Amino acid sequence: MGKDKLLLLDGNSLAYRAFFALPLLANDSGIHTNAVYGFTTMLQKIVEEEKPTKMLVAFDAGKTTFRHESYGEYKGGRQKTPPELSEQFPYIRKLIDAYQIKRYEKELYEADDIIGTLAKQAANEQMDVIIVSGDKDLTQLATDQVTVYITRKGMTDIEKYTPAHIEEKYGLSPLQIIDMKGLMGDASDNIPGVPGVGEKTAIKLLKEYGSVEALYEQIEEMKKSKMKEKLVDNEEQAKLSKQLATIFTEAPIDITLEDLNYPGPNEEELLNVWQELSFKSLIEKSDFQVEEKETAELDFNIVQEVTEDMLKDVMAVHVEIENEHYHSCRVLGFGFTNGEETFYLSFEAMQQNEAVKNWLEDETKKKYMSDSKAAQAILNRVGVTLRGVEFDMLLAAYIVNPAISGDDIATISKEFGYSDVQANETIYGKGAKWTVPEETVLGEHVSRKAYAIWSLQPILEEKLRENEQFELYYDLELPLASILGSMESKGIKVDIPTLENMGADLEKKIAALETEIYDLAGEEFNINSPKQLGVILFEKLALPVVKKTKTGYSTAADVLEKLQSEHKIVQFILDYRQLAKLQSTYIEGLIKEVHCEDSKVHTRFQQALTSTGRLSSTDPNLQNIPIRLEEGRKIRQAFVPSEEGWILFAADYSQIELRVLAHMSNDENLVDAFNKGMDIHTRTAMDVFHVSEEDVTSNMRRAAKAVNFGIVYGISDYGLSQSLNITRKEAADFIEKYLQSFPGVKEYMDTIVQEAKLKGYVTTILNRRRYLPDITSRNFNLRSFAERTAMNTPIQGSAADIIKKAMIDMDARLKEEGLKSKLLLQVHDELIFEAPQEEIEILERIVPEVMEHAIELAVPLKVDFNYGQTWYDAK
């Protein structure tokens, strides 16, 4: 057994150091992590390099110490600990525990005193001692056996103070550091010292006299000077200061050196803490075996047949599929559990099993699932109607925190502290190596997923209730999932010949433009490559460079528009880009997505993805079908009703976001404008430019419209200047005038940012939440972005709440009225239905009625509608 090596760490000082040395990072749950991160990297490095056999982290306990008895102002005037740091201390403690390092604090004593006491004891036992702190005061403890490490910038950079190093640096012994502080004081601890004496003078005096006491014994022999006067006047203070600066090495601690043995980290615990904090780089760098981590045993069976008695009133069910394309992919199997009995059933076996099918369709049999919409769509493919979904883990997790990334069960489970389910990649492999394992492995994996859902259901439900989000989840998102599932399964019919004709037409136009462009450029190149295009435009043709990107010249549309007058080629490129986009994304891309059995596209609405609460749409994205330009808008002619004699009916909210803003800000002016049913951009122009309605020019209205957009996005003068092509100063002027006209809006914007800083998140009308950890960042960009998000998310998110509620009400109303009409699509502020001709009259009445009263605001909601033979004609 070699010599013991003891590492003593000053917890408070290191946490402070790390906090101020590093930018205010935060993980995606909104917990700040910079101090914990700095602490961790420092620990990792020092443990690696020093390989200690014993360790302890000491913390200050409470506010008062024995030093306050002799000097009440000790550490007075100190700024209180920033809340962003306070919230990190529990994590630092967790981290230390995971490392299996002892931590200790003692009433009335500071971390210094605990460290000093233990260092002395250890030195007496002939141990090597290393003290780590961010505070140079500790250097007074340096001896031949005790080295003091002081962290410098970045936490992992360390200065090692041995007595020799101190001698070299200051010309003093370690104990004289105390005298130095007695003379010069310490502003951060509010130790006064002798006024006018700084580091230089203190060192000079100590070199001559040796100590504070010796100095005062010989003070009469000192030559008369200002300095001498000050020293004489402040004798008591100097002695008190020295006393305060002295680390007490006889603290009555009830912990012994034997208690401090360091066995090395508990790798599993440490990984858990790192995962909770999202320390991805550390997890990757660590050579801990993540995959081989022991998972708890799970008792499960692979069954060929399921009998009624195996199917309980409440169960977790998971449908395992090949990939995310649930409208077309292979189905692998089903996992079931009620927490006691767990079993796996292959898809083939399920299709033969009436008991299971009946149970799945039985409304009274409650199912706990994750992504029930996918399960519904899959079962729909085999003629089974899923009913009785009582819990959806994917949606619950999303409501608790929309920033949770990943929609697979392993990822979500881990977020909530459950790790007994493996990543899909571990089971199947990835890329070309993807393969379905043998049934015992697959069966266990799927069973574990079901078990994870079962285990997390109470935890997530509790969390939802705690956040007052249970209603949002249970009454809005959960029923919506089923409605979206039906919309997806129904699909929308696409007329391929229409697309093909357009494609042929486009092909000719694109070829003609290509020729023109090559001709004007004097060479052939890839017009689709911004890099090659940049070379042609800005080098060969020497057009002026307006904007640059990270990688080179920007060739974005707004840049090209500014260059239109410079060269004929620019317009051709703009036209080429427009047509090429239509061709590749909307003609070829769309055709690829049409299912040949029914000539329909079946998009997937992502319900647990956006940070604001909106839906998104993929494969194909039906929420960005062209409309603004006529050429593109024609794409909509290919979207047709699925039955002969039916009609497409589209209804959209007018200005829903500004109405939401009027409601939330309660701005008198804005509310009035909507209550009077005015054109909001015209009204804004009237108020900002102080003109009457008749005198609002089209330019004024255009400017007002841009300002309104800006307000919704979380305005910035730069953004507005870009959109209106004016100077930043002019834009700032506009904003100023707007906020004067709408003071309620200004107040709302200020309040919401304040609230976000206080709570760490913002909310919508239905209590949807978005965390904004960057809102307190000292990085201007990150903070500004978070501030704009704080202003925008309640608006965009509340509008999303409203239309989601409208979809639920509309679905119920269609059923109530016994109509055949079906909801097909949602595009953020509009709903698209298909309907038999004879129901159009009814829809004209009920759709606006339902949508306008989905949620009552302080201003009316307004809905416009249109219908026609194709989506294009519903305008």
Add this chain to the structure above:
DNA sequence: CGATTCACG
């Protein structure tokens, strides 16, 4: 696989 561009609200 990141960057760029452009389609939508």
Add this chain to the structure above:
DNA sequence: ACGTACGTGAATCGG
């Protein structure tokens, strides 16, 4: 002084 409008998805290029 800092350098941006908010929220998405798909196609394409090129390392």
